Amino acid sequence: MFELKVEDYLAAAHNLREYQGECEALHGHNWKIEVVVRASELNSIGLAIDFKELKEALGGVLGGLDHKYLNELAPFDEINPSSENIAKYIFENVNRLISGSGATVYKVTAWESEKACASYLEG
Numbered sequence: 001m002f003e004l005k006v007e008d009y010l011a012a013a014h015n016l017r018e019y020q021g022e023c024e025a026l027h028g029h030n031w032k033i034e035v036v037v038r039a040s041e042l043n044s045i046g047l048a049i050d051f052k053e054l055k056e057a058l059g060g061v062l063g064g065l066d067h068k069y070l071n072e073l074a075p076f077d078e079i080n081p082s083s084e085n086i087a088k089y090i091f092e093n094v095n096r097l098i099s100g101s102g103a104t105v106y107k108v109t110a111w112e113s114e115k116a117c118a119s120y121l122e123g
């Protein structure tokens with residue numbers, strides 16, 4: 001099994017509904033997003049997935065969220081834009097965008113500060 005990781009950043013505002021504490025108020029984060037993909041085989045030139053394709057997929061997903069108020073965007077208008085749900089959203093959308101490659105997303109981690117992160121994995 002081969003494993004690759006890329007990182008990017010998401011600057012956005014959110015607030016957590018029904019949260020009893022500071023995060024119920026509007027505030028922002030500069031999330032660091034890590035995407036780990038896995039592939040059991042390499043392509044004909046020895047790559048699990050072209051880093052360029054993976055970076056473009058992540059950049060495309062983050063581009064729809066960057067510098068936005070997440071609570072106004074689907075699906076975060078219905079589910080809380082927590083780091084957990086953001087990680088899951090990025091997982092599903094990056095996985096869809098790279099579905100033509102031999103790699104699949106294994107784990108997405110959203111760092112909401114230097115000391116705290118949430119990850120989403122499947123399987």
Ligand SMILES: [Zn+2]
Binds near residue numbers: 014023027028029112
């Ligand atoms: Zn927050």
